[in-house]
Amino acid sequence: QGGLARVSPPYGCGLRSFLCAGPCDAAASPGFCRQIPSCRRFVAAAFLLAAQIPSLGMRRRIGLRPRASPAAGARTSFLVVCVVVVVRVLVSDPIAPTAAAGLVRVPPVRRVVVVGATHGNEITGAWVAKKVSANHEGIGSRPSFGHASAILGNPRGYEESRRFIDADLNRQFSDKLLADLSLSSYEAQRAKALNAHLGPKGSESAADFVVDLHSSTASMGINFIVEPSSALGVAAACWCQRELRPRTVTGELPEVRITYETLNKRDSPHVISVAREGLMIEVGPVPQGLLRADVCHWTEAALSAVFDFLEAFNSGNMLDLPSRVVAFRDLQKKIPVPLGDDGKPQALFHARFQGRDFEPLQKGDTIFEFMSGDVMVYDGAFGDTIWPVFVNEAAYYSKESGLGFGVTMREEVDVPQIVCEPPVSA
Numbered sequence: 001q002g003g004l005a006r007v008s009p010p011y012g013c014g015l016r017s018f019l020c021a022g023p024c025d026a027a028a029s030p031g032f033c034r035q036i037p038s039c040r041r042f043v044a045a046a047f048l049l050a051a052q053i054p055s056l057g058m059r060r061r062i063g064l065r066p067r068a069s070p071a072a073g074a075r076t077s078f079l080v081v082c083v084v085v086v087v088r089v090l091v092s093d094p095i096a097p098t099a100a101a102g103l104v105r106v107p108p109v110r111r112v113v114v115v116g117a118t119h120g121n122e123i124t125g126a127w128v129a130k131k132v133s134a135n136h137e138g139i140g141s142r143p144s145f146g147h148a149s150a151i152l153g154n155p156r157g158y159e160e161s162r163r164f165i166d167a168d169l170n171r172q173f174s175d176k177l178l179a180d181l182s183l184s185s186y187e188a189q190r191a192k193a194l195n196a197h198l199g200p201k202g203s204e205s206a207a208d209f210v211v212d213l214h215s216s217t218a219s220m221g222i223n224f225i226v227e228p229s230s231a232l233g234v235a236a237a238c239w240c241q242r243e244l245r246p247r248t249v250t251g252e253l254p255e256v257r258i259t260y261e262t263l264n265k266r267d268s269p270h271v272i273s274v275a276r277e278g279l280m281i282e283v284g285p286v287p288q289g290l291l292r293a294d295v296c297h298w299t300e301a302a303l304s305a306v307f308d309f310l311e312a313f314n315s316g317n318m319l320d321l322p323s324r325v326v327a328f329r330d331l332q333k334k335i336p337v338p339l340g341d342d343g344k345p346q347a348l349f350h351a352r353f354q355g356r357d358f359e360p361l362q363k364g365d366t367i368f369e370f371m372s373g374d375v376m377v378y379d380g381a382f383g384d385t386i387w388p389v390f391v392n393e394a395a396y397y398s399k400e401s402g403l404g405f406g407v408t409m410r411e412e413v414d415v416p417q418i419v420c421e422p423p424v425s426a
């Protein structure tokens with residue numbers, strides 16, 4: 001994993017053929033390689049084997065004690081060194097790259113696209129996208145990349161104020177689904193049209209950076225959702241969180257958090273995966289199909305911070321990024337609400353659980369309440385402590401989008417140290 005990581009395929013480290021089942025995302029986003037623990041176990045085993053090699057010929061039969069020799073001290077020293085290396089390898093942070101990882105060099109960002117209403121009833125994003133398109137108050141322009149373009153992801157869903165017509169649009173952008181010409185749903189066809197406009201996915205002509213705007217009925221505050229295939233998206237979220245913090249402290253903005261997905265680019269079903277780089281902004285709480293001034297202003301603030309980051313990045317100067325941040329790793333799991341035969345909830349989110357997004361949930365804590373007054377507690381299925389997200393999200397009453405609330409783990413992660421190469425001339 002050492003050396004200079006570049007954001008261009010093929011990704012991978014020297015151990016990929018031995019350990020990794022799929023493409024390596026670590027080169028694109030240092031700190032997010034899920035195979036590093038396996039790499040460390042491989043190295044540890046190799047050193048343990050090496051430590052035994054000098055002694056393999058020492059015993060001709062079990063129980064025979066070797067005679068002392070001048071080489072014995074050297075063998076003992078070698079064994080001690082190997083044990084020290086093994087301990088260092090196994091106890092070190094499993095997601096922290098070494099300083100040798102260096103900078104991630106990323107091409108400049110010139111084509112920026114904002115997507116609103118990927119879910120048709122999340123109209124906050126549509127409002128802000130329209131404001132970007134009209135460039136009110138200069139929100140959509142920066143000197144280094146000009147005027148960002150803005151589109152509606154699901155125009156029919158937006159017209160009818162529905163999350164989707166046939167299927168969730170933000171589940172249609174994996175390589176497999178984009179290549180499946182037999183899919184005839186409105187959203188499957190719309191995904192292919194967006195892929196042609198923003199991509200094609202994985203191509204040289206893909207948009208440089210896409211920001212996908214979402215809103216939630218859950219208490220998400222301002223949430224930057226990033227994917228490990230986008231080093232620039234991860235760095236942008238970390239930079240924006242720091243820049244927005246003073247406004248959070250004064251109460252102007254809600255808490256700003258970062259959620260990172262664990263999907264590789266090929267399998268990601270999200271519209272941002274079509275672009276070279278990108279991230280999602282999720283803001284809430286706000287009811288579906290409703291515009292609230294405060295939530296629109298929160299979204300604009302988050303989006304403006306992303307644009308400011310891209311402007312600073314394009315300059316080629318070092319961005320003074322934090323080395324590590326607290327983020328919430330999405331386990332790609334949900335804990336569903338109990339349903340009846342009619343497909344409707346048989347239980348409520350318990351009052352003590354409502355609004356506790358990003359707060360620790362312990363094994364045995366109450367999560368649901370039935371009509372009878374009986375309660376259901378968290379059973380520890382994903383660990384003794386988890387950090388729930390999208391608690392009582394209205395969209396997740398739908399099987400198509402995934403029932404229940406999301407499960408994350410709170411972790412400290414490394415921030416990609418990126419630089420623009422070549423920088424955009426002033």
